[in-house]
Amino acid sequence: MAYVVAALVVTNVLTLLNLLLLFGVIRRLREQQDNPVPPGRPGPASLPVGTRVEAFTTVDTEGRALALDELPDGTVVAFFSPGCAPCEVLLPKFVAHAEARPGGRDGIVAVVVGPPSETPAYADRLGPVARVVVEEPGSGAVASAFAVTGYPTVFQLDGDGRILLSDASVDRLAVPAA
Numbered sequence: 319m320a321y322v323v324a325a326l327v328v329t330n331v332l333t334l335l336n337l338l339l340l341f342g343v344i345r346r347l348r349e350q351q352d353n354p355v356p357p358g359r360p361g362p363a364s365l366p367v368g369t370r371v372e373a374f375t376t377v378d379t380e381g382r383a384l385a386l387d388e389l390p391d392g393t394v395v396a397f398f399s400p401g402c403a404p405c406e407v408l409l410p411k412f413v414a415h416a417e418a419r420p421g422g423r424d425g426i427v428a429v430v431v432g433p434p435s436e437t438p439a440y441a442d443r444l445g446p447v448a449r450v451v452v453e454e455p456g457s458g459a460v461a462s463a464f465a466v467t468g469y470p471t472v473f474q475l476d477g478d479g480r481i482l483l484s485d486a487s488v489d490r491l492a493v494p495a496a
Contacts, residue, residue, distance in 0.1 A: 364473070371480070373479075391475075394472065395472075396488075397461060408486070411487070
């Protein structure tokens with residue numbers, strides 16, 4: 319009889335311990351769900367550093383033509399998508415970085431990828447500091463040329479259209495001399 323009671327006590331203690339561990343795992347999973355990709359990590363998929371971007375031609379939100387061959391050395395091209403939590407974190411940092419860069423808006427391109435009903439808010443926030451291109455998912459010339467499938471993604475290009483930097487942050491971008 320004493321062995322049965324001891325076995326029941328041990329089983330109950332192990333069950334409670336298992337339950338506590340399970341609650342800890344669930345809490346961790348919820349935390350990861352709230353913060354899916356920390357800022358500063360490279361986007362999930364894009365062209366690697368050193369690759370020349372495929373030529374593209376598009377039109378920005380002001381109706382001006384935009385082509386890869388016309389971008390100056392050191393141009394920053396950033397991709398954002400409305401509804402993306404890491405994009406919301408990066409957006410104010412990107413705007414501050416763009417404001418601090420010499421040369422004005424011509425050396426900064428912001429591509430907003432999303433449904434037409436959701437892109438105006440981002441375009442309005444980025445318009446004062448960058449040339450803005452709005453594209454629908456899966457059909458954009460610029461996103462296709464850079465092979466971007468994850469957001470946010472930030473590139474810096476040389477004068478030949480080669481990728482100098484690919485990141486999900488502006489922290490490592492080189493700032494050209496004034």
